[in-house]
Amino acid sequence: xxxxxxxxxxxRTAAIWLLRFESLILVGLVIYxxxxxxxxxxxxxxxxxxxxxxxxxxxxxxxxASTGFARNRSYGRAPAVLANLIAIGVSYYMISGDLLIVxxxxxxxxxxxxxxxxxxxxxxxxxNY
Numbered sequence: 481x482x483x484x485x486x487x488x489x490x491x492r493t494a495a496i497w498l499l500r501f502e503s504l505i506l507v508g509l510v511i512y513x514x515x516x517x518x519x520x521x522x523x524x525x526x527x528x529x530x531x532x533x534x535x536x537x538x539x540x541x542x543x544x545a546s547t548g549f550a551r552n553r554s555y556g557r558a559p560a561v562l563a564n565l566i567a568i569g570v571s572y573y574m575i576s577g578d579l580l581i582v583x584x585x586x587x588x589x590x591x592x593x594x595x596x597x598x599x600x601x602x603x604x605x606x607x608n609y
Contacts, residue, residue, distance in 0.1 A: 488602050492549050495600035498593040499546035499560055502567075506539035538563070549600050560597035564590045 513532055522528045541559055548556020567590035574583030 483599070488599060491596045491598075492552070492600035495556075495560060495593065495596040496546045496549045498589065498596055499542050499549065499556075502563075502589065502593065503539045503542040503546065506535050506542065510535040510539065545597075549597075552601070554601055554603070557597055557601045560600075561594060564594040564597060568594065 510532055513528060513535070517528060542563060545556035545560040545563070548554070549560070567586055571583045571587035571590060574580075574586065577583075
């Protein structure tokens, strides 16, 4: 069974938008963490700083991965696949901890983005004779 070019193109487009959506979610979480510290006292400020830095770096990384797909380059594929495998693992622990309202949407977005990232890029095999 041969996969058509239109399938790869649809997956590439979906990967671009899903990765940018995930990046926006992380930016929203970082903003929430920053605003929440204004209205409450952080018991572990060093952990909060780590979460803000990690979320910011993750959002930037997902956005650059989406630009890799947008430019039809391969450098966005591996980080996108890895980030979504991590998201699927995190969603498993959220679901097993009875946090279904966060775990189930994270699992759905993670699986769809994972599949889109897997099939969103393909190398053109050009034979030079």
